[in-house]
Amino acid sequence: MKVAIASDHAAFDLKEQIKAYLEKKGFEILDFGADSAQSMDYPDTIKLAARSVSKGESGRAVVLCGSGVGASIVANKIKGIRAALCMDEYTAEYSRRHNNANVLVLPGRRRTMDDISRYLDIWFSTEYEGGRHQTRLDKIALIEKEESR
Numbered sequence: 001m002k003v004a005i006a007s008d009h010a011a012f013d014l015k016e017q018i019k020a021y022l023e024k025k026g027f028e029i030l031d032f033g034a035d036s037a038q039s040m041d042y043p044d045t046i047k048l049a050a051r052s053v054s055k056g057e058s059g060r061a062v063v064l065c066g067s068g069v070g071a072s073i074v075a076n077k078i079k080g081i082r083a084a085l086c087m088d089e090y091t092a093e094y095s096r097r098h099n100n101a102n103v104l105v106l107p108g109r110r111r112t113m114d115d116i117s118r119y120l121d122i123w124f125s126t127e128y129e130g131g132r133h134q135t136r137l138d139k140i141a142l143i144e145k146e147e148s149r
Contacts, residue, residue, distance in 0.1 A: 001027055001028070001058075001059040001060065002027070002028045002029075002030055002057070002058040002059055003022055003027045003028070003029055003030070003058055003059065003060055003061065003062060004029075004030045004032060004048075004049035004050075004052040004053060004057070004058040004060075004061035004062075004063075005018065005019055005022075005029055005030070005031050005032065005049060005061065005062050005063070006031070006032040006033060006034075006045040006046050006048060006049035006061070006063050006064075006071075007033070007034050007042070007045065007063065007064040007065065007071075007108060008034055008040060008041070008042035008045065008046075008064070008065040008066065008070075008071070008108070009034050009036070009037050009038055009039050009040050010037075010065060010066035010108045010109055011034075011064035011065055011066060011106070011107075011108025011109070012034045012035075012036060012037045012108075013037065013108075014064060014106070014108045014113065014116065015031075015034070015064055015108070017113045017116075018062060018064075018106075018113075018116060018120065019031060021113070021116075021117055021120065022062075022120065025124075027124075030049075030052055030057070030058050032045050032048040032049045032052070033045040033048075042065045042070050042071055042074065043070075043074045045063075046063045046065070046070075046071045046074040046075055047074055047075075047077075047078065049061040049062075049063050049075070049103070050063065050074070050075040050077075050078040050081045050083065050103055051078055053078075053080070053081060053102050053103060054078050054079055054080045054081055059102075060102050060103065060104070060124075061075070061102070061103045061104070062103070062104045062105075062106065062120070063075055063083070063103060063104070063105050063106075064105070064106045064107070064108045065107075065108060066107065066108050066109045067107050067108075067109065067110065068085040068087070068105045068106055068107035068108070068110070069085065071083075071085075071105050072084075072085045072105045075103045075105060079144060079148065080102075080141075080144075081102060081103050082099055082100060082101045082102050082103065082137070082140070083101065083102075083103035083104075083105050084099060084101040084103070084104065084105060085105040085106075085107070086104055086105065086106065086119050086123065087107065087110065087111070088119075089118055089119065089122055092104070092118075092119040092120075092122040092123045092126070093122050093123075093126050095123065096122075096123055096126035096127070096128060097126050097127070097128065097129050097133075098128075098129060098133045099133070099137070100128040100133070100137060101123075104119070104120070104123050106119065
């Protein structure tokens with residue numbers, strides 16, 4: 001699977017660790033930056049990774065900023081994106097199981113790579129349950145369509 005990845009400067013080092021971790025797991029990585037720890041604006045990179053998923057160029061994305069909040073807001077502005085800020089194993093699992101999240105958002109300043117590796121393993125291995133959850137996702141997609149008029 002192709003996985004898009006992007007961060008801001010605050011999460012650059014962690015992004016590089018995640019990229020290496022995912023490559024070791026066999027994922028093909030599309031890196032949209034940041035390219036260093038020099039200050040930059042996270043919307044510039046996060047939107048590119050989310051658009052990659054929206055356009056079908058990658059199957060999923062992992063995006064990061066210092067807190068994860070800004071990256072979540074940006075990613076969820078892109079049509080078809082269901083980005084979830086995951087701060088623990090439970091949210092990593094249920095963002096996939098119930099919400100079919102296609103973008104994993106992580107906090108660059110709040111978790112260690114040991115924590116993040118567990119979240120990644122759970123998020124990439126958890127299947128979407130569908131069923132009653134699909135009705136809810138259909139309603140979200142309808143809201144997105146209504147708001148784009």
